[in-house]
Amino acid sequence: MKISVSRQEHFNAAHRLYNPEWSMEKNDLVFGKCNNPNFHGHNYQLIVTLIGETDPTTGYVFDLKLLSDIINENIIKQFDHKNLNLDTAYFKDLNPTAENIVVVIWRILRQLIDSKFELKVKLYETERNFVEYPAH
Numbered sequence: 001m002k003i004s005v006s007r008q009e010h011f012n013a014a015h016r017l018y019n020p021e022w023s024m025e026k027n028d029l030v031f032g033k034c035n036n037p038n039f040h041g042h043n044y045q046l047i048v049t050l051i052g053e054t055d056p057t058t059g060y061v062f063d064l065k066l067l068s069d070i071i072n073e074n075i076i077k078q079f080d081h082k083n084l085n086l087d088t089a090y091f092k093d094l095n096p097t098a099e100n101i102v103v104v105i106w107r108i109l110r111q112l113i114d115s116k117f118e119l120k121v122k123l124y125e126t127e128r129n130f131v132e133y134p135a136h
Contacts, residue, residue, distance in 0.1 A: 002051050002118075003052070003053075006049040010043060011046065014083045015040070016040070017031040017096070039083055045123070046121070050062045050117040052117040071109070075105055075108060075109070098129065105123065106133045109121065
């Protein structure tokens with residue numbers, strides 16, 4: 001029987017949504033105030049879920065302290081209080097939309113967590129706007 005376990009973390013980061021191939025007018029039309037050349041910030045809420053079988057010796061699907069350590073070391077330290085466009089290599093050539101951020105986070109974590117666990121990542125950009133990868 002599969003069970004899901006989740007860990008919630010948060011980070012604060014700035015970004016700018018912008019397509020360099022477009023004019024400023026088109027960027028403003030598509031991205032609105034998110035195209036601010038001086039950037040803008042969010043208090044992101046991150047929920048990482050693992051789905052798998054319970055280990056009969058520990059009773060855990062996955063040790064949530066270990067999951068927290070993995071998230072903090074590999075996501076929070078890289079993104080918290082950073083300008084995603086300028087301070088991270090991930091978004092040098094990738095627009096840091098919530099959709100792209102959640103996929104980047106998923107890819108980082110997927111390399112670190114045994115593939116026997118299904119991995120889902122949900123990212124809240126605001127209280128009302130969130131994305132989830134993979135979508136099911």
